[in-house]
Amino acid sequence: MTEKTQTSRNGIGMPLVGFGTYQLSSGQAELSVIEALKVGFRHIDSAEGYNNEEGTGKGIKAAGVAREEIFVTTKLFPGFKQWGAPEKTFDQTIETCKNQLKQLQLDYIDLYLIHAPLAELRLEQWRALVELKKLGLTRHIGVSNYNEERIKEMIDAGFAKPEANQVEFHPICAQVGLTHYMKENSIAPIAYSSLAPLSTWRAEEGQGGEVLSDIKKECQLVTKEIAARLKVSEAKLLLRWGLQHGYSVLTKSCKPERIRENFNVFDFVIPSNDMDCLNQLNQNKPIAWAANGLNPMEAAPMLKYV
Numbered sequence: 001m002t003e004k005t006q007t008s009r010n011g012i013g014m015p016l017v018g019f020g021t022y023q024l025s026s027g028q029a030e031l032s033v034i035e036a037l038k039v040g041f042r043h044i045d046s047a048e049g050y051n052n053e054e055g056t057g058k059g060i061k062a063a064g065v066a067r068e069e070i071f072v073t074t075k076l077f078p079g080f081k082q083w084g085a086p087e088k089t090f091d092q093t094i095e096t097c098k099n100q101l102k103q104l105q106l107d108y109i110d111l112y113l114i115h116a117p118l119a120e121l122r123l124e125q126w127r128a129l130v131e132l133k134k135l136g137l138t139r140h141i142g143v144s145n146y147n148e149e150r151i152k153e154m155i156d157a158g159f160a161k162p163e164a165n166q167v168e169f170h171p172i173c174a175q176v177g178l179t180h181y182m183k184e185n186s187i188a189p190i191a192y193s194s195l196a197p198l199s200t201w202r203a204e205e206g207q208g209g210e211v212l213s214d215i216k217k218e219c220q221l222v223t224k225e226i227a228a229r230l231k232v233s234e235a236k237l238l239l240r241w242g243l244q245h246g247y248s249v250l251t252k253s254c255k256p257e258r259i260r261e262n263f264n265v266f267d268f269v270i271p272s273n274d275m276d277c278l279n280q281l282n283q284n285k286p287i288a289w290a291a292n293g294l295n296p297m298e299a300a301p302m303l304k305y306v
């Protein structure tokens with residue numbers, strides 16, 4: 001891990017530290033993306049469901065970094081009947097990606113993901129992602145919030161396996177079995193909500209940061225002690241923990257000083273005994289979607305084969 005640097009990339013060319021845009025307004029996304037690209041981030045993570053891709057696209061354009069240097073991930077919102085959102089068909093998936101490209105002002109995406117296995121039509125949607133890659137509208141395709149069972153479903157149906165899987169990953173939710181499975185199958189692991197154990201995570205009202213606060217407090221006793229001893233912030237410690245597990249990590253902030261701090265995670269190493277202490281905090285508890293009363297990995301409806 002020590003030999004990795006801020007410019008290192010994983011097997012699909014994705015920089016190891018990416019900038020996330022969830023819970024930013026379109027205006028905030030524009031300014032934050034400019035700041036992130038200015039401090040050196042070269043991976044931007046977006047989604048149809050974040051309702052801010054116009055701002056993200058403006059930020060990418062305004063930053064003036066060459067397109068081929070930036071790795072852009074975005075996601076299809078698959079639809080979810082339980083929320084009254086109709087499921088997207090093959091054609092609607094293709095159309096959605098083309099619309100997102102317009103919003104982002106891009107000719108191609110680097111990685112296009114199905115945001116979660118929330119649709120009965122998820123195999124039809126995956127077939128559309130395979131087509132989008134053939135059309136050159138995305139360089140790589142993958143999924144998010146898919147557990148081993150959902151990935152096997154795709155392989156059993158005769159499809160190419162996803163190139164990446166973006167999942168919640170931090171010491172309280174360490175995805176041990178899934179991480180092993182992705183490694184065995186060369187599926188690039190991407191961590192989201194690495195900072196969920198912090199008291200400052202989604203701290204504003206309505207952002208859902210209070211979920212599982214008792215469990216988080218126990219975790220903070222450990223992260224505070226290790227971070228103080230290693231002379232780094234708890235945020236950096238949590239991001240570094242994800243990297244040392246072989247994940248690419250994503251981090252979001254609307255504050256310039258935090259954007260800079262979160263990018264700078266290659267100047268220390270967590271010793272193996274401290275990694276062991278952090279690993280022991282695992283409770284397999286996802287937090288990121290819990291304010292919506294949902295575990296996206298386990299919400300999959302019956303599959304509809306098409």
Ligand SMILES: NC(=O)c1ccc[n+]([C@@H]2O[C@H](COP(=O)([O-])OP(=O)(O)OC[C@H]3O[C@@H](n4cnc5c(N)ncnc54)[C@H](OP(=O)(O)O)[C@@H]3O)[C@@H](O)[C@H]2O)c1
Nearest residue numbers: 020021022045192193194195200201202235251252253254
């Ligand atoms: N695929 C999915 O289902 C999924 C789900 C969730 C997230 N994601 C992606 O992953 C990205 C990261 O996840 P996340 O949004 O949960 O973000 P995160 O980076 O884990 O946490 C962001 C929260 O932590 C605070 N924060 C950021 N840097 C900090 C620092 N250095 N010290 C203290 N507090 C800090 C932020 O506040 P301020 O903004 O006020 O600084 C914000 O409240 C998302 O933006 C999105 O792109 C994907």
